[in-house]
Amino acid sequence: MSGTNNELIKSFESSAPAAAAVSEPPAAxxxxxxxxxxxxxxxxxxxxIIKAARSLPQNQLSMQAVANTLGVDRKALNHYVHDRENLLSIVAAVEFSEAFDDLNVPEDADWRTVASAFAHSNANxxxxAGLLSDYLRLGSNTAARFxxxxEMxxxxxxxxxxxxDTAIRCVAVINNACAAYTRDVAIAKHSVAALRHELLTEALKEEQEDTFPLLQEVAERPILTTDSEQLDFAISVVLDxxxxxxxxxxxx
Known part of the structure; x- marks a missing residue:
């Protein structure tokens, strides 16, 4: 793990569950x-623990899987991680926060440059975080970079x-655009459903070609709306x- 995460790691470690208290042992x-x-x-x-967790496929991430990777008993993890949900939250936060490490924007940059850099870091x-996005929590352990x-x-x-007030709404729109794009990417990557143009082609089979000419053209020209070009386009529309x-x- 990169040195940029040292403070984040220490923060997680200091906030991990403490060992259970025990009574004073006999003199012997x-x-x-x-x-x-x-x-x-x-x-x-x-x-x-985080390094081992990040080495595993996100859909297979569990306390037991991490313990197996490290060659330790699962209970050994509990000194640092409460449970599976806590583990997923920590990994999601680390993955998300690292995207802002490369956010190097000059202090005198115009608002559009700042907004574009923020949006790309947010989406990345x-x-x-991928499948762990639902577990993302920006608490004191992870919020600093975001x-x-x-603030910038x-x-x-x-x-x-x-x-x-208007600035807040603009930031919300940027966040929503990033979330919509990343959701589509996740669905396309992990879903067994057909792609949109494939579904459209199937739907148009029962229709005469001249009924929906533009949709027919769309079906014949499948544009991938989950690539980086789509993200750039979405951000550009929002910023305009x-x-x-x-x-x-x-x-x-």
Whole structure:
């Protein structure tokens, strides 16, 4: 795992469940009172657990699968990870937050440059989280990089002339566009259903060719709407709309 995640890892480790309290042992057992917790005895730490978890297919990720990968008892993980849901949340957060590591935008960049960089990092983070997106929680352990990027975007929109309420709505629209794109990518990647143009072709079989001429043309020219070009297009459409809103605000 890259060094950029050191603070994130330490934060997870410090917030992990503490070892259960035990009563004071008899005097004869005093020499054993400072035995290390099970996780430490197994040579574990949160860094190793996350690395092992990320090496597994997301649809096979479980406490037992991670334990098997590390060659330890499943209970050894509980010193650092509460349960499977906690494990999935941690991995999703790490995958998502790393996408913002490459968000290098100059301080004097215009709002459109900032918004485009934010949107691409957001979408890439969601794609990296993949099947774990539903478990993504931006708590204190993971929020720093995302919050920094969000603050930068809001500031650039305000500097462009928007009030804070409108800026918030613009950020929400950007987030929604990214979420819609990544959802389509996930469905196309993991679903056994036919692609949209295949479904359209099937639906048009019972119709005369001149009934829906444009849809016939669409079916014959399948455009992949889950590639990076589609993401660029979606972001461009959203930013064009925001630009019009900014112009209206500045013309008042």
């Amino acid at each position: 057992e005093q020499t054993n009172r400072f035995r290390r917790p099970r996780g430490h005895r197994a040579g574990l730490n949160i860094d190793k 983070g969601m794609l990296a 919050l920094k990027a969000s 975007l809001l500031r650039s929109l305000k500097n462009a002339g928007l009030d804070i 709309g925001i630009e019009e809103i900014i112009e209206k605000h500045n013309s008042k």
